[in-house]
Amino acid sequence: DIVMTQTPLSLSVTPGQPASISCKSSQSLLHSSGRTHLYWYLQKPGQPPQLLIYEVSNRFFGVPDRFSGSGSGTDFTLKISRVEAEDVGVYYCMQSIQPPLTFGGGTKVEIK
Amino acid sequence: QVQLVESGGGVVQPGRSLRLSCAASGFTFSSYAIHWVRQAPGKGLEWVAVISYDGSNKYYTDSVKGRFSISRDNSKNTLYLEMNSLRPDDTAVYYCAKDRIHLWLAWYFDLWGRGTLVTVSS
Numbered sequence: 001d002i003v004m005t006q007t008p009l010s011l012s013v014t015p016g017q018p019a020s021i022s023c024k025s026s027q028s029l030l031h032s033s034g035r036t037h038l039y040w041y042l043q044k045p046g047q048p049p050q051l052l053i054y055e056v057s058n059r060f061f062g063v064p065d066r067f068s069g070s071g072s073g074t075d076f077t078l079k080i081s082r083v084e085a086e087d088v089g090v091y092y093c094m095q096s097i098q099p100p101l102t103f104g105g106g107t108k109v110e111i112k
Numbered sequence: 113q114v115q116l117v118e119s120g121g122g123v124v125q126p127g128r129s130l131r132l133s134c135a136a137s138g139f140t141f142s143s144y145a146i147h148w149v150r151q152a153p154g155k156g157l158e159w160v161a162v163i164s165y166d167g168s169n170k171y172y173t174d175s176v177k178g179r180f181s182i183s184r185d186n187s188k189n190t191l192y193l194e195m196n197s198l199r200p201d202d203t204a205v206y207y208c209a210k211d212r213i214h215l216w217l218a219w220y221f222d223l224w225g226r227g228t229l230v231t232v233s234s
Contacts (some may be wrong), residue, residue: 039220041157048207048224049157060222092157096219100173101147101159 002027002095006104013083014112021107023076023093030073030097037097040069040078043106044089052091053078085111114138114223116146116208121228124198132228134191134208139223142166142186145211147221148193150204160206161193164217176202198232205229 003026013019029038040053051060053069056076066081080087088111093104120132134146148160161172161182170182181194191208206228209221 037219043157048226050224051212051220051222054212054220094157094220099159099162099171099219101219103157103159106156 001100002029002098002102004093004095004102004104006091006093006107008107009105010108010110012110012112013080015085016082019080019083019087019109021078021091021093021109023071023078023104025074025076025095027097028073029076029095036072037095038069038071038076039094039096040067041092041094041103042087042089043092044086047089049092080109083109083111087111116210116223116225118206118208118225118228121206121230123231123233125234126199126232128198129194129196130198130230132193132195132206132230134193134225136189136191136210139210140214141184141189143214145217146184146191147209147211148182148191149207149209149221149224150202151207151227152201152204155204158204162211162217162219163191165211165215169217195230198230200232203230203232 005024007022030036036056038056041049043049057069068079090106117135145164147162163170163182179197183192208225210223212218212222
């Protein structure tokens with residue numbers, strides 16, 4: 001199985017400041033089709049996860065442009081340009097280049 | 113309203129069985145693959161299984177192979193997860209999640225239900 005490693009485990013951010021989360025995979029997530037199968041989800045407190053970013057850098061419908069994803073191969077980053085109170089929760093990266101789909105351990109983002 | 117609603121969770125003894133359901137509304141259920149993802153209390157996310165839009169293909173994570181069975185009834189807009197030989201480490205909130213791409217298996221999800229809690233304990 002592909003192992004997804006996220007850092008840091010937690011992040012405490014002042015509103016309006018940036019935040020960055022790293023995700024590393026044990027194998028390349030680049031498919032022969034040219035697509036890279038790396039996704040980001042946010043689980044807000046008491047809610048199911050919601051899709052933020054698909055295929056490394058594409059924001060899902062309704063996701064604010066303060067969220068951006070980047071990376072390639074095995075190293076990926078989610079950035080929040082200016083953290084807002086509504087961004088609190090646990091962020092997960094996920095790979096789907098091969099089953100079983102696997103998630104990172106999660107990064108908890110809190111507001112200072 | 114586009115939504116998925118899980119049901120069927122509860123407390124069950126080790127070795128027993130349970131069937132979860134996931135009712136879909138607001139979209140063409142028969143056109144999308146659907147996944148089960150679980151989350152143990154206070155833990156991260158674990159993908160469990162997926163079924164293609166027409167039910168012809170099913171995939172499972174190794175820890176549930178031979179014990180869990182995913183199925184769907186497109187006439188009822190409902191997904192199922194039959195869980196047999198349950199173990200304490202199957203204790204989790206079970207979410208159903210809709211695959212992203214119409215008439216395909218994109219292997220990621222854009223809509224989740226709120227989940228149903230399964231507790232395996234004697």
